[in-house]
Amino acid sequence: MRASIFVLLGLAAPALGCGGSATLTEKQEYFMARGVAALAIEKDHLWADEKVEEYLTLVGLGIAFESDRPETYQGYHFAVLNTDDVNAFAAPSGFIFVTKGALRSMNNEDELAGVLAHEIAHVSLRHPELAASRAATDSGLMEGVKILNGAAGFGSLVLGAMGKREAADSLKVAKEYVGAYGKSLVEGLAKYKLGYSRNEELAADQKAVDFVTRSGVGYDPNAFRAFVSRLPSKADSYGTHPGLEGRLEKLDEEIKKKKSAPLDPARTQRFLAMKAGLGQ
Amino acid sequence: MNVGVLFLALLLPQEPQQSDPAARKVNVTKAWYLKGPKWSADPVEKAEEGDEVTLLGTEGKYSKVRLKKKDLTAWIDSTALVTPDKFLRSDTDEKVGTKASAQAMEAQRGIDENMEREYRSQGGAAREQSFKDLDAWMLRPSYTSDRAKLVARLKEFQKEGKLGEYSPVK
Numbered sequence: 001m002r003a004s005i006f007v008l009l010g011l012a013a014p015a016l017g018c019g020g021s022a023t024l025t026e027k028q029e030y031f032m033a034r035g036v037a038a039l040a041i042e043k044d045h046l047w048a049d050e051k052v053e054e055y056l057t058l059v060g061l062g063i064a065f066e067s068d069r070p071e072t073y074q075g076y077h078f079a080v081l082n083t084d085d086v087n088a089f090a091a092p093s094g095f096i097f098v099t100k101g102a103l104r105s106m107n108n109e110d111e112l113a114g115v116l117a118h119e120i121a122h123v124s125l126r127h128p129e130l131a132a133s134r135a136a137t138d139s140g141l142m143e144g145v146k147i148l149n150g151a152a153g154f155g156s157l158v159l160g161a162m163g164k165r166e167a168a169d170s171l172k173v174a175k176e177y178v179g180a181y182g183k184s185l186v187e188g189l190a191k192y193k194l195g196y197s198r199n200e201e202l203a204a205d206q207k208a209v210d211f212v213t214r215s216g217v218g219y220d221p222n223a224f225r226a227f228v229s230r231l232p233s234k235a236d237s238y239g240t241h242p243g244l245e246g247r248l249e250k251l252d253e254e255i256k257k258k259k260s261a262p263l264d265p266a267r268t269q270r271f272l273a274m275k276a277g278l279g280q
Numbered sequence: 281m282n283v284g285v286l287f288l289a290l291l292l293p294q295e296p297q298q299s300d301p302a303a304r305k306v307n308v309t310k311a312w313y314l315k316g317p318k319w320s321a322d323p324v325e326k327a328e329e330g331d332e333v334t335l336l337g338t339e340g341k342y343s344k345v346r347l348k349k350k351d352l353t354a355w356i357d358s359t360a361l362v363t364p365d366k367f368l369r370s371d372t373d374e375k376v377g378t379k380a381s382a383q384a385m386e387a388q389r390g391i392d393e394n395m396e397r398e399y400r401s402q403g404g405a406a407r408e409q410s411f412k413d414l415d416a417w418m419l420r421p422s423y424t425s426d427r428a429k430l431v432a433r434l435k436e437f438q439k440e441g442k443l444g445e446y447s448p449v450k
Contacts, residue, residue, distance in 0.1 A: 026307045026362075031392055034414060035399060042403075042410035046417055054421040058437040061430075062444065065319040070341070071360040075310035075424070079417055109441065216318075218447030261449040267441040 024129055026093070030073035033093035036128075040081060040089075040097055047080035047100050047278070055274045056080065059109060060096060060116045066216040067117075068207070069124035076123075078116070080278075086231075090119035092128040100278055106227060109271035110263055113212050114224020121207030127200045205247065206254050213258040220263050225251045304345065304361040306331040311360035312427045313352065317342035320435060320445075323427040324354045333361070 024032065056078040064076045076094035081087070084101040091097070096119045098112075106112050122128060196204070205228075212219040229248055306327045314321040317339040333345035336353065343358045400411055423429040438444040 028392070031396055034396060034411070038400075038407065038410040038414050041413050041417075042406055046413055048413070048417065048420075050420055053417070057421055057424065058434060061424075062434060062438060065434075066444075068341075069359050070319065071308045071311050071357045073308050073310075074418065075308075077418055215447070215450060216444050218443045218449060259449050261442075261447050264442045267443075270441070 024092075026073040029129060030093045033091040033095050033128075036091040037095040037097075040091070044081040044083040044085075044099070047082040049080070049277060052080055052103075052274055052277060053078065055270070056098065056112075056116075059113055060120070063113060063117050063211050063217055063219075064094070064120050066214045067120050067124050067211050069120075072123065076120070088115050088119055090122045090128060092123065092126075094120075094123050096120065096123070103275060103278055105230070106271070106275070107268075108223060108263060109267040110212075110219045110223030111227040112271065113217075113219040114208055114221065114227060117208035117211040117219075117224070118204050120211060121204040122196065122200070124207065125200070125203060127196050127204065130200070131196055202247065202250050205251055209251065209254040209258060213260060218261045220260050221251075221255045221258060222260060223263065225255060300334070300364075302335040303364045304333050304335050304343070305364055306333065306356070306360055307362040308360045311356055313345075313347070313354035313356055314342075315354065317344070317355045319357070320431050321355065323431070324352065326427070327356060327360060332364075335361075 057076075060076060060078040064070055072094035074093065076096065078096050078098070080103065081097050081099045083099045084104075085099050086101045086105050087097075087099045088102050089097055096116060098115065102115065103112070106115070208224060209221045211217060212221050212224065225248065228244070228251060231244060306329055308327075309329045311327040313324040313327055315324055316322075332348040333356075334348065336344040336346055338344070338358065339355075341358050342355045343361055344353065344355055345361070346353045396411075400408055403410075423433055435444075439446045442448060
C-alpha cells in the first residue's frame with residue numbers, strides 16, 4: 001500500500017521569511033480552504049457514505065468543540081477520500097480529510113480520534129495558512145519582496161506581492177497564490193517543497209495529546225501513539241517528508257503528563273462497524 | 281460633499297478611531313449564543329456574522345456577551361469573536377486610500393466568492409464537479425445545522441462511548 005502521509009509524517013519546509021503569524025480573516029481563510037478542499041476532492045473523490053461521514057463528524061466535533069479553536073467560518077467538516085493511500089490532512093478553516101486507506105489501517109476509535117485531533121491541532125494553530133504563505137513565497141510570487149514590515153504574516157505577504165504588480169493583476173496573483181497553495185497540500189509537494197515543518201508536526205502531536213485527554217473528550221492517547229508507530233519510518237512517496245525519528249519519544253513525553261482513559265469496548269465496536277462499511 | 285472635498289478627505293490622514301475595549305464582533309457563520317459557558321449548553325439563538333456585542337466577562341473559552349441589536353445576554357465561544365480594531369482599521373484604510381491599503385484591499389479582494397468563480401471557470405468540468413461535491417458534502421450530516429439536535433446527538437454518542445462527562449477519568 002502506497003503511503004503518502006502528508007501531515008502525519010510532516011513535510012520539510014523552508015522557514016517562513018517573515019514573522020510567521022497568520023493574518024487572514026476567517027472568511028478569506030474559508031475561501032482558500034474551499035480551493036484546497038476542491039482540489040483534494042478532484043484528485044481522490046469523496047467516499048460519500050453518510051453513515052461514515054456522520055461517525056467521523058461525531059468523533060471530530062467532540063474534539064473540535066473542546067479544542068483551542070472550536071469555531072471556524074463555516075464550522076468543521078470531516079470527510080473520507082476514496083483512495084487506498086494512508087493519509088489525513090487539514091485544509092484551513094476546519095476542512096478535515098481522512099482517506100479510506102487510513103481508516104482501514106486503524107484499529108479503534110481512539111486511533112481515529114488521535115489522527116483527527118492532530119488535524120484539528122493544525123487548524124487550531126493555523127498551520128495551513130503558514131504553509132500557504134510559504135507556498136506563495138516559494139512559487140516566486142514574493143520573490144525579492146521582504147515585506148513592508150517585519151512582523152507581517154500572511155496578509156502582508158500578499159500585500160508584498162501586490163506591491164510589485166499593477167492592481168489590475170490582483171486577481172491573477174490571487175489565483176496563482178491559491179493554485180500554489182492547493183498544490184502545496186495536494187500535488188505540488190516535490191516541486192514546491194512545501195507543507196508543514198517538522199516543528200509544526202511535533203506541535204500538532206503535542207496538541208493532539210492535549211485535546212484527546214481534555215476532560216470534555218476522554219480518549220486514550222496511547223492509541224494515537226500506536227497508530228503513529230505503525231507508519232512507515234521512511235520519507236513518503238513525494239520524498240519531502242521527514243521520518244519518524246524523535247516523534248514517538250515526544251509523544252511519550254506528552255502522554256506521561258496526562259491522565260489517560262482506557263480504551264472502551266463500545267467505542268471499538270462502533271468503530272469496527274463503521275470500518276466494515278468501507279469494504280475491502 | 282463635492283468630489284474635490286471628498287478627494288481631499290480621502291488623502292488626509294485620519295485620527296485612529298477610539299474603540300470600546302469591550303466591543304466585539306462575530307466573525308463566523310456557524311456560532312450560537314448559548315445559555316451557559318460550554319458547547320453542550322442549550323442554544324439561545326444562532327449568531328450572525330457581523331453581530332456587534334459587548335463583552336461582559338469570560339469563563340474558560342467562553343465569553344458572556346450582550347447583543348447590541350436586541351436585548352439578549354448569552355454565552356458564545358470566544359473564538360467566534362473578533363475585536364473591532366481589524367474592522368476599524370480596514371474601514372479607515374479604505375477611506376484614507378493609501379497606496380498600501382489599496383494594495384491590501386486588492387489583495388484581499390482576490391480571496392473571495394469572485395476569485396472562486398474565476399478559479400472554477402478555468403478548471404473545466406472536473407473542477408466544477410469537485411466544487412459541487414464539496415457543497416453537497418458541507419450540507420451533510422444535515423443535523424449539524426440544528427444546534428439542539430447536534431448537541432443531543434453528540435451527547436448520546438459520548439454517553440455510549442464513555443466520553444466527555446461520561447468518561448471514567450476525571
